[in-house]
Amino acid sequence: MTKKIFRSIIAVAMVVLLASLFIASTFLYDYFNKLQVTQLKEELxxxxxxxxxxxxxxxxxFDSSVFRFTLVDADGRVLYDSQASAEDMENHLKREEIAEALESGRGS
Known part of the structure; x- marks a missing residue:
């Protein structure tokens, strides 16, 4: 009888431990994700x-192998790209991230 009780207690403890780890990792992921987004906005x-x-x-x-920067004017014309020739690039006005940036002031 004591073995059954012991096993039940261990099982409940494991479930509680796993649930706690899941909840903690979810909160930590959200926290660090928001922190990175905030830092990136400040750097940009x-x-x-x-x-x-x-x-x-x-x-x-800048080391273009690490980061890619594309500078686009309000008309969608590429002014600068760190990994390609800006003159050879097509207009970016119809791209989703440009529309988002024009609408909200920031894009990806």
Whole structure:
């Protein structure tokens, strides 16, 4: 009889432990995801301010193998791309992320 009780207690403890781990990992994932989004927005605000001051020359020292930056004007014309020639790229006005950026002020 004590073995059954012991097994039941262990089973309940395992279920509670797994549920706690799942809940904690969900909260941590959400927290760190929001933190990264906030940091990225702040960094992009700094980039935007520097591009306004310096122009696309600001990107000359960036490592394009790590990040890709595409600077697009309000008409969808590509002004700068870190991994391709801006002159060879088509108009981006009809792209979903550009429409989102024009609507909300930010896009991906």
């Amino acid at each position: 605000s700094l980039v935007a301010a520097n591009v306004d001051k310096v122009g696309t020359e600001y990107f000359d020292n």
